[in-house]
Amino acid sequence: xxxxxxxxxxxxxxxxxxxxxxxxxxxxxxxxxxxxxxxxxxxxxxxxxxxxxxxxxxxxxxxxxxxxxxxxxxxxxxxxxxxxxxxxxxxxxxxxxxxxxxxxxxxxxxxxxxxxxxxxxxxxxxxxxxxxxxxxxxxxxxxxxxxxxxxxxxxxxxxxxxxxxxxxxxxxxxxxxxxxxxxxxxxxxxxxxxxxxxxxxxxxxxxxxxxxxxxxxxxxxxxxxxxxxxxxxxxxxxxxxxxxxxxxxxxxxxxxxxxxxxxxxxxxxxxxxxxxxxxxxxxxxxxx
Amino acid sequence: xxxxxxxxxxxxxxxxxxxxxxxxxxxxxxxxxxxxxxxxxxxxxxxxxxxxxxxxxxxxxxxxxxxxxxxxxxxxxxxxxxxxxxxxxxxxxxxxxxxxxxxxxxxxxxxxxxxxxxxxxxxxxxxxxxxxxxxxxxxxxxxxxxxxxxxxxxxxxxxxxxxxxxxxxxxxxxxxxxxxxxxxxxxxxxxxxxxxxxxxxxxxxxxxxxxxxxxxxxxxxxxxxxxxxxxxxxxxxxxxxxxxxxxxxxxxxxxxxxxxxxxxxxxxxxxxxxxx
Numbered sequence: 001x002x003x004x005x006x007x008x009x010x011x012x013x014x015x016x017x018x019x020x021x022x023x024x025x026x027x028x029x030x031x032x033x034x035x036x037x038x039x040x041x042x043x044x045x046x047x048x049x050x051x052x053x054x055x056x057x058x059x060x061x062x063x064x065x066x067x068x069x070x071x072x073x074x075x076x077x078x079x080x081x082x083x084x085x086x087x088x089x090x091x092x093x094x095x096x097x098x099x100x101x102x103x104x105x106x107x108x109x110x111x112x113x114x115x116x117x118x119x120x121x122x123x124x125x126x127x128x129x130x131x132x133x134x135x136x137x138x139x140x141x142x143x144x145x146x147x148x149x150x151x152x153x154x155x156x157x158x159x160x161x162x163x164x165x166x167x168x169x170x171x172x173x174x175x176x177x178x179x180x181x182x183x184x185x186x187x188x189x190x191x192x193x194x195x196x197x198x199x200x201x202x203x204x205x206x207x208x209x210x211x212x213x214x215x216x217x218x219x220x221x222x223x224x225x226x227x228x229x230x231x232x233x234x235x236x237x238x239x240x241x242x243x244x245x246x247x248x249x250x251x252x253x254x255x256x257x258x259x260x261x262x263x264x265x266x267x268x269x270x271x272x273x274x275x276x277x278x279x280x281x282x283x284x285x286x287x288x
Numbered sequence: 289x290x291x292x293x294x295x296x297x298x299x300x301x302x303x304x305x306x307x308x309x310x311x312x313x314x315x316x317x318x319x320x321x322x323x324x325x326x327x328x329x330x331x332x333x334x335x336x337x338x339x340x341x342x343x344x345x346x347x348x349x350x351x352x353x354x355x356x357x358x359x360x361x362x363x364x365x366x367x368x369x370x371x372x373x374x375x376x377x378x379x380x381x382x383x384x385x386x387x388x389x390x391x392x393x394x395x396x397x398x399x400x401x402x403x404x405x406x407x408x409x410x411x412x413x414x415x416x417x418x419x420x421x422x423x424x425x426x427x428x429x430x431x432x433x434x435x436x437x438x439x440x441x442x443x444x445x446x447x448x449x450x451x452x453x454x455x456x457x458x459x460x461x462x463x464x465x466x467x468x469x470x471x472x473x474x475x476x477x478x479x480x481x482x483x484x485x486x487x488x489x490x491x492x493x494x495x496x497x498x499x500x501x502x503x504x505x506x507x508x509x510x511x512x513x514x515x516x517x518x519x520x521x522x523x524x525x526x527x528x529x530x531x532x533x534x535x536x537x538x539x540x541x542x543x544x545x546x547x548x549x550x551x552x553x554x555x556x557x558x559x560x561x562x563x564x
Contacts, residue, residue: 009469010388013380017444018396020377021403024437028411028418035413093308096301106548107309110316113547116500117518118536122319125529132331132529134318141334164315169558176555214559221405228500232519247409252505257413268410275405279398 029268035261043255055262065263067239068246075159075242076223082163083219084212087170091178092204094171105175112168116228123161124150124233154238161229166222170215177211178204217279224271243267316540323347323533330529346534355509356535359517363539365428366503366513367496370435371489374443377436379485382447383477387459397448404441408501419506426508434506435496442495443488446557450484451477487553490546497543514539 036055039048059065094105111119127133128149136146149157181204189199225244234240236249247267250260310317322330324342350356385393415434416425424430454477462476500515507516518539521532547554 006388006469007390010384010390013384014396016377017381017400017440020437021400021440025403025406028414029406031414031417032410090308093301093305096305097298098302098305099298100302100306104305104309105551107313109547109551110313110544112554113494113498113544114316114540115498115515115518115536115543117504117515118540119315121518121521121532122315122536125532126318126322127315132333134335137333137335164312167312169554172551173555173559218558225408225501227408228504228515228519231504244407244409248412248505251409251413252416261413264407264410264412267407271405271407271410272402275402279401 032261032264035257036265038258040257055258059259059262064246068241068243072242078159079163079223083166083170086167087174090171091174094175095178108171109168111164117232119165120161120229120232128157150233154234154240158229158240166219173215174211177208181207220274319533319536322529323537325530327530346530349531350535359512359514362511363513366431367493369432370496371492374436374440378443378447382444382451386448386451400441400444426510428511431511434502435499439492439495443492446488454480490550491553491557494543494547
């Protein structure tokens with residue numbers, strides 16, 4: 001039984017964590033909210049505290065906002081598709097009996113621990129580079145003309161880089177889920193003559209649904225704020241400007257704080273919509 | 289009933305899995321190999337695989353680039369500092385939530401998780417402004433605090449899931465025997481919690497080490513860690529693949545090794561206990 005004494009002690013122990021997170025969330029967020037209604041351009045010495053919803057209207061109606069939204073959805077969607085599909089296949093593969101399973105697992109997981117700036121630069125220079133990249137040699141060897149990945153399909157290139165980083169994460173979590181699968185059920189289905197595809201569709205996939213949901217939730221949160229990979233490869237050019245990147249450019253590059261802050265608030269709202277939506281699914285899954 | 293696995297099948301799976309494993313690992317392997325080549329060999333056409341004159345010159349060159357040791361030092365201080373500061377704040381909170389759960393414990397936990405979902409760009413300018421105002425722009429202490437705050441929800445959640453696995457009866461017994469709150473924590477809880485705390489520390493050092501939004505945008509020279517140092521290579525400098533590779537290997541090697549040790553904790557730490 002928790003006594004009243006221990007209850008108040010508990011509150012005291014939680015207080016610092018709650019306090020710092022509250023400060024961290026509230027103060028900057030209120031400042032962003034405040035700036036979002038102001039015309040604030042420090043480079044030009046402009047500071048007008050209240051201009052109503054003008055920043056929001058300008059931000060939301062600009063073509064760069066719509067294209068950044070589309071880019072964000074394509075990027076996050078593309079990465080999710082690759083990592084979930086690849087992760088399920090990889091997890092099932094790693095679950096098979098084999099020699100050196102531990103080592104294979106280490107090899108597969110490794111990309112997740114590579115610093116984002118390192119993986120972006122390694123891919124950009126040593127693989128995608130049109131003159132000296134490995135892919136160019138590969139294309140040459142196969143008789144194709146060299147292809148400049150980062151300027152001809154920049155979005156796909158970034159998707160490849162980030163998917164490479166996150167596939168290990170999806171694999172690892174899905175592998176954990178696959179390993180908790182009741183093998184007797186699978187064997188029974190096999191003996192009853194259920195083909196491999198049916199076993200996958202009706203036993204394995206339903207079992208993995210919760211883990212897949214969790215992977216989608218967590219990856220979406222992290223992927224919405226992809227930054228370094230864009231920063232060192234295209235710097236937001238050639239249709240790779242995501243919402244995060246657009247706001248960053250408005251705030252720090254063109255120093256239009258009012259407009260950028262309005263964009264920041266829009267990003268916060270969108271992220272919250274996704275977060276609530278996804279947390280509900282996870283909550284429901286957790287109750288089952 | 290265990291199925292008899294034919295060797296043939298096992299060999300087939302082994303081959304397939306190793307192919308995929310090596311494919312995933314290939315960019316790292318290639319970086320590793322390139323780091324031991326000369327710049328000319330690094331871009332040789334056709335590519336050279338293993339048969340070249342291995343040289344460690346690139347590693348020496350990178351070390352000589354005046355800012356590498358500083359960047360390494362900054363990375364270590366920022367990653368370790370933010371993790372320990374986070375642990376200091378999170379351990380009491382997670383302990384209280386795990387052992388003295390109240391009506392709102394779950395709400396508090398979910399709220400903490402929600403702060404993790406706040407997009408960084410939403411608060412970018414205020415943080416820059418506050419940092420300038422406090423005169424801590426481009427300082428290690430700023431990054432220690434900021435990275436602590438962005439990882440605190442994960443630290444609390446991880447510790448919470450570990451602490452919850454400690455049977456409450458043991459604490460009851462300790463309390464019955466007259467142990468106060470202090471000795472309860474010190475002599476009963478701590479020894480049982482050490483493995484969980486260690487795993488949490490490990491995972492969060494990795495996350496902080498690789499964080500590349502705040503570390504790039506809040507530093508210029510003095511506090512720039514390896515993420516920023518490596519990003520400086522994105523400016524074209526002519527033939528630099530071998531040096532880039534050496535710098536990359538130096539930046540990822542320690543974390544790669546730590547990461548392999550913390551595979552299991554990764555699942556727990558980043559899924560907030562939803563997948564075990």
